[in-house]
């Protein structure tokens with residue numbers, strides 16, 4: 001089987017944990033390195049969570065490195081209301097003997113890209129600070145990147161704000177640098193992220209079952225929660241970032257369009273990804289000066305049942 005060699009950039013994070021488990025379990029995905037960045041939790045917590053999740057998944061030895069401790073310009077902001085104080089929604093995984101590499105995330109990505117015979121896919125499930133630093137520090141690696149697949153952005157509503165998704169909102173300048181890099185880019189945004197979920201009864205059955213990995217996955221799914229409009233916490237069961245990894249191996253489960261996209265950097269719209277879905281040119285184009293846009297592939301629809309089944313099947317947890 002032809003495998004897809006990838007570097008995962010994570011801010012683990014309840015659903016980053018689900019994504020890591022899926023990635024190391026799927027036979028067509030070859031995880032060459034994992035880099036960590038502050039986002040859903042602090043950098044130190046993200047590194048610790050990532051190493052523990054790899055143990056829980058029974059992953060082989062994979063190099064893990066710590067990266068940016070905060071966004072390029074903005075202050076780091078907490079997502080503890082969704083991911084809990086420890087980033088895993090309060091799930092405490094056993095301590096691990098795994099340790100991070102003694103090099104930075106940027107250096108681990110550079111080395112992995114330069115050492116590989118084939119181009120690698122960078123999968124960013126996190127604010128894109130590490131990727132922006134890589135592309136600014138070592139622009140020569142751009143040719144070694146097959147494409148960048150990122151979870152982030154939205155062509156419709158936001159979550160961090162009414163229009164901005166968390167990963168892009170957390171570090172908009174980094175996302176703008178990545179979009180402007182010229183590397184082929186695939187956006188798995190909230191339009192699809194918000195559709196793929198595991199029903200609560202199935203998650204509960206896993207959490208209370210006898211399979212060790214199933215118990216971890218069930219607990220993580222049980223911690224996939226959101227603030228409802230009245231500010232109470234509700235179960236979503238969203239596989240979240242794991243869906244962006246599903247997209248690597250099952251692109252046919254998505255409706256994808258190539259669209260011009262830009263990141264807003266100021267005002268209330270800061271962190272918004274504007275996706276131009278017009279079928280015809282508008283006055284802005286006719287009268288010149290439409291600013292910086294990147295033509296990228298955007299996932300706008302997903303066969304949610306198919307992706308939820310792919311996720312559970314790959315983990316050997318289908319009912």
Ligand code: RIB
Pocket residue numbers: 013014015016039040125126151159165166167240241
């Ligand atoms: O916006 C969705 C958030 O939850 C992002 O942080 C994403 O990566 C997931 O962890």
Ligand code: CA
Pocket residue numbers: 010011012013015016040125126241
């Ligand atoms: Ca994430």
